[in-house]
Amino acid sequence: MNTRRILAGAVVALAAAGGGVLAASHWLNRDADVAYAAQPDAHQDAVQQLWAAPVTSVDGKPQSLSLLKGHPVVVNFWASWCGPCVEEMPALSQIQREYAKKGIQFVGLGVDSEKNIQAFLTKVKVAYPIYVTGFGGADLARAFGNNAGGLPFTVVIDAKGNIRSTKLGQIDPAALKQTLDAL
Known part of the structure; x- marks a missing residue:
């Protein structure tokens, strides 16, 4: 026994x-960076989902991310209640200012409520457009390989619509700049 x-x-x-x-x-x-060499069809689908995603401006007006097609884009999924998201926003804003002259556009997709994002943006100034995805943004992030559903999550897409890198967790500014310099 x-x-x-x-x-x-x-x-x-x-x-x-x-x-x-x-x-x-x-x-x-x-927190490891993920290069996207494998499964190009799945990744193209993710980019197409991004362009078609229903988003609103912080004042509730429907917006279209498809206007970003043909441009290099850094997409940052975040939420106002996410400490690491808030911590990295000044660095993202600074990098946006540095790379704007190269035609690289940063976009913040708030996986949060419109009310929370509005309140947050009255306290914190961000140098790039912020859109509201609500909690549907988590599904969009999963399409890019964020199976853990964690935030922040950053995706770099080149002008041809190819995913150049993703990052779960806070960005490393030097690594992000290296990726952007290669675009």
């Missing part, structure tokens, strides 16, 4: 250890 308990305990311990290894692997790699 004690042997069965020990064996059952060992099985449970092994299962827990395996789950811990998988979880650690996920969390240690969650």
Whole structure:
């Protein structure tokens, strides 16, 4: 009887250890940049979904992201309640100012309510357009490979509509600039 308990305990311990290894692997790699060389069709679909996504301006007016087609774009998924999102906004604004002359447009997609985003933007000034996606923005981010649904999540798309990089977690300004310089 004690042997069965020990064996059952060992099985449970092994299962827990395996789950811990998988979880650690996920969390240690969650901030890694992802290059998009594989599955080009899936990624083209994500870009097409972005152009067709229903978004509104912060004052509730319907907008179309399709106006960004043909231009290099940095899309940042964020929310007002996301600490790392808020922390990286000054760096994103500064990089937007630096790269605007190269025709690179930054866009913030708020995975949040219109009311929360409006209140946030009265306190924090951002140098790029902010649009409201609501919680449907999480589905759009998943189309770009953000299966964890975490924020912030940043996507760089070149003028041809190819995804050049994604970043789950706060951006590294130097790495982002390196990607933008290669466009």
